[in-house]
Amino acid sequence: MSWFMKSCTLPLVLLCMWQLQEGAQACSCLRMHPQTLICQADVIIKAKVVAEKYEGEYNNTIKYDIDQTMTFKGPERIFHTVYTQSSSARCGRTLTIGTEYFIAGLLNSEGLLRISLCDYVGPWEVVRAGxxxxxxxxxxxxxxxxxxxxxxxxxxxxxxxxxxxxxxxxxxxxxxxxxxxxxxxxxxxxxx
Structure with missing residues (x-):
């Protein structure tokens, strides 16, 4: 084995191990009370999911088209889309077409509504008046x-x-x- 091959082998092995570790990491959310999640949310709405589309270079983002029917917090505008990561390992949240949701999410720097597994999101039917x-x-x-x-x-x-x-x-x-x-x-x- 040449000197060049010997000197590159260990760094290459370490790089591969680091990449495997990076790929194996999963989503983790800090434990928070619902009040904290509600207070930290930029937008809180009631909306029905009407369509979904995978976007991004590797289809790593899901764009959900929504019909917003109520606003509880946030800017006085209607949101027509909500975005999330396509993988739960990257904190992406799966929504079901045809279902109404209570959504408490964050706005990104472009003003787009984004949600993750760490946000307060749930089917509207389980949200009681109380x-x-x-x-x-x-x-x-x-x-x-x-x-x-x-x-x-x-x-x-x-x-x-x-x-x-x-x-x-x-x-x-x-x-x-x-x-x-x-x-x-x-x-x-x-x-x-």
């Missing part, structure tokens, strides 16, 4: 910070925040109190 009132209450309390706590004992020294843990129910609202601090409040959920 959940819509929760969404409105979430939006009124976006000044409160919600921190995820993975351990049993977490220090919360921020008075304008609430700690969220897996054992807490999702129908709690981190609410701003009169003194400016924030605390969890259990909101009554209305039946449909």
């Amino acid at each position: 959940q819509l009132s929760l969404v409105q209450r979430y939006m009124r309390n976006c000044d409160c910070d919600i921190s995820y706590c993975a351990a049993f004992s977490c220090d919360m020294s921020n008075p304008t925040g609430c700690l969220f843990a897996d054992w807490l129910p999702f129908d709690l609202i981190c609410t701003k109190r009169r003194d400016g601090s924030c605390a969890w409040y259990k909101a009554p959920v209305l039946a449909k």
